[in-house]
Amino acid sequence: MSKNTLCLSVGLAAMLSATPAMAQTEIAWWHAMDAELGQRLEAIAQGFNDSQDEFVVVPSYKGTYPETLTAAIAAFRANEQPAIVQVFEVGTGTMMAAEGAVNPVYKLMADNGEPWDPSAFLAPVTGYYSDTDGNILSMPFNSSTPIMYYNKDVFEKAGLDPETPPKTWAELETMSRQIMESGAAPCGFTSGWISWVQLENLSAIHDQPYGTLENGFGGLGTEFTFNGPVQVKHWENLKNWADEGLFEYGGPVGGGDAPPKFYAQECAIYMNSSASRAGVINNSKEFEVGFAPLPYYDDVTTDPKNSIIGGATLWALNGKDPAVYKGVAQFFTYLSSPEVQAQWHQATGYLPITNAAYDLGKEQGYYEANPGSDIAINQITRGTPSANSKGIRFGNLTQARTVVDEEFEALLSGSKTAQEALDAAVERGNQILRDFEAANS
Amino acid sequence: MQTKRTIFPNKFLPYALLAPQLAVTLVFFIWPAAQAVKSSFEREDPFGFRTTFIWFENYTRLFSEPGYLNSLTKTGIFAVSVTLLSMSLSLLLAVAVNRVIKSNRAYTTLLVWPYAVAPVVVGILWWFMFNPTIGIAPYLLRGLGISWNHRVDGNQAMILVVIAASWKQISYNFLFFVAGLQSVPQSLNEAAAIDGAGPFKRFWTIVFPLLSPTTFFLLIVNINYAMFDTFGLIDATTNGGPNQATNILVYKVYADGFLGLNIGSSAAQSVVLMLIVIALTAIQFRFIERRVQY
Numbered sequence: 170m171s172k173n174t175l176c177l178s179v180g181l182a183a184m185l186s187a188t189p190a191m192a193q194t195e196i197a198w199w200h201a202m203d204a205e206l207g208q209r210l211e212a213i214a215q216g217f218n219d220s221q222d223e224f225v226v227v228p229s230y231k232g233t234y235p236e237t238l239t240a241a242i243a244a245f246r247a248n249e250q251p252a253i254v255q256v257f258e259v260g261t262g263t264m265m266a267a268e269g270a271v272n273p274v275y276k277l278m279a280d281n282g283e284p285w286d287p288s289a290f291l292a293p294v295t296g297y298y299s300d301t302d303g304n305i306l307s308m309p310f311n312s313s314t315p316i317m318y319y320n321k322d323v324f325e326k327a328g329l330d331p332e333t334p335p336k337t338w339a340e341l342e343t344m345s346r347q348i349m350e351s352g353a354a355p356c357g358f359t360s361g362w363i364s365w366v367q368l369e370n371l372s373a374i375h376d377q378p379y380g381t382l383e384n385g386f387g388g389l390g391t392e393f394t395f396n397g398p399v400q401v402k403h404w405e406n407l408k409n410w411a412d413e414g415l416f417e418y419g420g421p422v423g424g425g426d427a428p429p430k431f432y433a434q435e436c437a438i439y440m441n442s443s444a445s446r447a448g449v450i451n452n453s454k455e456f457e458v459g460f461a462p463l464p465y466y467d468d469v470t471t472d473p474k475n476s477i478i479g480g481a482t483l484w485a486l487n488g489k490d491p492a493v494y495k496g497v498a499q500f501f502t503y504l505s506s507p508e509v510q511a512q513w514h515q516a517t518g519y520l521p522i523t524n525a526a527y528d529l530g531k532e533q534g535y536y537e538a539n540p541g542s543d544i545a546i547n548q549i550t551r552g553t554p555s556a557n558s559k560g561i562r563f564g565n566l567t568q569a570r571t572v573v574d575e576e577f578e579a580l581l582s583g584s585k586t587a588q589e590a591l592d593a594a595v596e597r598g599n600q601i602l603r604d605f606e607a608a609n610s
Numbered sequence: 611m612q613t614k615r616t617i618f619p620n621k622f623l624p625y626a627l628l629a630p631q632l633a634v635t636l637v638f639f640i641w642p643a644a645q646a647v648k649s650s651f652e653r654e655d656p657f658g659f660r661t662t663f664i665w666f667e668n669y670t671r672l673f674s675e676p677g678y679l680n681s682l683t684k685t686g687i688f689a690v691s692v693t694l695l696s697m698s699l700s701l702l703l704a705v706a707v708n709r710v711i712k713s714n715r716a717y718t719t720l721l722v723w724p725y726a727v728a729p730v731v732v733g734i735l736w737w738f739m740f741n742p743t744i745g746i747a748p749y750l751l752r753g754l755g756i757s758w759n760h761r762v763d764g765n766q767a768m769i770l771v772v773i774a775a776s777w778k779q780i781s782y783n784f785l786f787f788v789a790g791l792q793s794v795p796q797s798l799n800e801a802a803a804i805d806g807a808g809p810f811k812r813f814w815t816i817v818f819p820l821l822s823p824t825t826f827f828l829l830i831v832n833i834n835y836a837m838f839d840t841f842g843l844i845d846a847t848t849n850g851g852p853n854q855a856t857n858i859l860v861y862k863v864y865a866d867g868f869l870g871l872n873i874g875s876s877a878a879q880s881v882v883l884m885l886i887v888i889a890l891t892a893i894q895f896r897f898i899e900r901r902v903q904y
Contacts (some may be wrong), residue, residue: 235869242656242871263871267657420761423852429743568870578852581762604872606657608662 175179196496197229197251201237201481202311205447213416217503224496226253234260235567236480241486250486252493253500255310256302257481261298262385262564264484265306266609272485272494273306274501280497289505289523293549297478297560301386307482308377308501314476314549315366317463320354322456323437327353334438334461338406341438341464345415348437357415358438359431361424363577364570365479366440366463367407368395373477373558375399375469376532385562389606393569393598396591399469405586408580419582421574428452443545444478446518460541462548474558476548480519511535520546564605569598641886649877656871668878677854678862678879685858688772689836696776697783697828701821704787705813718788725781731837736774740847760848764855767848770854774847775840782835783828790824791817800824828896838887859883 202210207230214226231237234257241254256264264271278285287295287305294309321331326347335341345357359528360366372379377399385391410416417436419427424441431439432452439449440463449458465473483504485497503509510526513519515535529545530536536543552558563569576594579585585593618624650668654661674676699771707717724732740747740760748758760767794817802812818825841860844850850857850865857865860883 239868239871246658263656267655267659269659270657416757418761421849424759426741426743433743435743565870565872569867571865571870575851575853578762578764582764582853584853600641602709608653608660 179372190599193223193225194490194492194496196224196226196253196493198226198253198483198501199231199237199241199251199256200228200255201231201234201257202255203230206311206444206517209513213504213509213513216509221499224499226496226500238263239261245488248488250488252487252489252497253483256307257485257596258297258312258479259566259570261307262483262562262605264563266389266604266605270487271306272487274308274483274485275304275306277485277494278498279503281495283498283502283505286394289525291520291522291524291527291550292548293475293478293554293560294520294522298482301388307484308504310481310483310504311444311517311519312478312480312482312519312522313442313519314478314545315362315370315440315463316443316462316544316548317438317440318431318445318449319438319459319461320431320434320453320456321459323354323434327351327437329365331457331459334416334459335464336461337467338403338464339467342406342410344417345410345438346413349414354437354547356411356417356430356436358440359417359419359424359427359436360439361419361427361441361445362479363418363424364573367403367577368400368573369561370463370476371403372397372464373398373475373560374473376474376555376557378557378573379561380563382537383556384560386559389564389602389610391563391602393563393595393602396588396595400468401587401591402538402582404468404577404591408587411549411581418577421578422570442518443520444480444518446542449518458541460544462544472552475551475554477558477560478520478549515539515542518542518545520549563602564609565601568601572597572601627763646877646880646884649873650881651874653874656873659880664874668874669882672875672882680854681857681859683860683864684768684836684854684856687768688775688840688856688858689833691772692775692779692836692840693829693832695772696779697825697832699776700780700783701787701825702782703780704791705817707784707788709789719782721784722781725785725845727778729778730772730846732778733843734772736843737847738775740770760852762852763781764852767852767855771840771844771847774843775778775836778843779832783832786824787821788827790821794820804893826897827894830890834887834890838883859886 194264197283198214200207200210211228218225229251231240234255237254238256238260241250241256244250249272265299275285287299287303290305290309292310294312295305297312298307298309299305317334318404319334324331324344327344328351329347330345332580335344340514341358348354348357369379371377372395377396377397378384380391380393382388382391407416411418417427418431419425419430427436427439427441428445428448430436431449434456463476483501485494505523507523507525507529510521511522511529511533514521514526515530521530573594576585576590576597580587580590580592644851651663651665652661652662652669657722702805703721707714707721711719728734739745740758742748742759742761745758751758758766760770773795786889798820798887799812802816807815837858839860843866844856844861848856850861859879863876863879866872870876
């Protein structure tokens, strides 16, 4: 008897939990945006939900970028995947190789009769996220690029012109020294994301290859080549500057110790993502912040190339009902509308991903009212992108970046020279690329 | 040794009573462990579309990889340091509390507190105190002429995680030592005192040998703790860095599997870890069974 009751109640529970989804189609959206950014993201989902009553987008925060990716992969393997997942640019290679897991956005939009025009997006964004045939596989959402933040008050105290930030690394070096020697601040500069800012972007800006086969865009057989003379010289400089105290290391991966150094006015200059803008403004009430493009070596190039993208895109995962994909397609259209994009861009510091959103911001007079807010977009769109500045695409890039961080730490501790550290990073990185190639072919 | 036997009238009842425990073990231990063993012989892309059986390649790669050998060494250094530091300090504290007549309850309570703190919180706590930029400890150390930056200096990072891990384990060891000390017969101590043995001599010749079962038990527990239970702490303080200086085995399993998505290698590493645990447990049972009786 008790067995029967159990069966009955289980069946009843299953029926009950199945009913509420009937009215509206639910679209699960897993993301990695916390705090202020998370609220902005939820506002976008709410905006879409209010604009129609057929679909409900349900955003859920799944932790950091790597955690979100891992959660989505685990869910996919258990057949519990969300319809949309936000994956950071580092995971792009991994996602692109997983053809069976992904519903490519260009196809998704065509299948559901939604308008889709790749040329509406900013060129560097399209370039970074297209496959070799030129199709965009995931929906660009939050793209950023590293820029330089500096403390105008400290510049003034050190006897520097607060309106002329350093343009080149040589200028940055002399200015940092002047800042230190005048006692205006104990350290010249710090940086978040060593791998992304001081190696990947450094290579792009100076038109140096990061890997073979067009920085990995050409196929899985790619190899790292970031141990060239420009990169070696830069790392050597960073090591010397660290020894002198001009540069302070902010830790591996994102460099969590870097922002406090800048906020506490310990370091006068800080390089990090343009999406740090909101945080920087919030945390610098005590001093005035200036914004500038990343510096370059004028003995290497007089015409610095565009910087490259960071941030994330939205991937539609396979294995859902057609009705769900219809909703996803409509949501993507809503998401890329100029109003939604412009608002997201202006509130967060991420790039406006469409030309229309950028134009809307110009019309609104946003860039004049907020000096420095167009630094990132100007830097990423300057010049004609070369094969070396189009972006990078490597599988298992998370691991490869960890290797870069580790070798950078070996350099700082003095156990390796810049050449040795970069050679080791290339060698270990190539091993990781071979693993990825072997697992995906 | 006598065993109590209960005779069940119903043949199936004992199995039914055992079933929940067996089910839990099967679902949460045997099955995942079997999966790990299986994955350790395979190479697979993260999504699981392409799986290749590669025999022992994950293992051979592991033991020829300098990073893994480094991790083994670091784990050894870490486990031994944590065990020695936390056990010696807690023995000292236990002996001290045992000699205090008044308010030793209050001391005991205070000393047990750290054990209630979650490992990640411990990690954050020490991360805060030793943060090279905003921490109080580097600030004080600078006054002594020591430049503290565990972001760059691997030895300092190791010192930091050893201190943090030991601090947390001291409470646990302390409780066991206090209990052990209380079971040492007072008459032996008094007799020795009458014979003219000083407190030091009494401790080393009477108390310490009588404590040896407790000490041995704690030794195994502490090594196990340092090797397998400190993941959260490492994650919150150093992330295994700088340059893998604190990348102990259990953290490497996580970093390679969950961050690097290299499932095969991560599975092979966890199988190796499992073998280490099994060996340690076997040693513990063998020796404790033998030494506990006198």
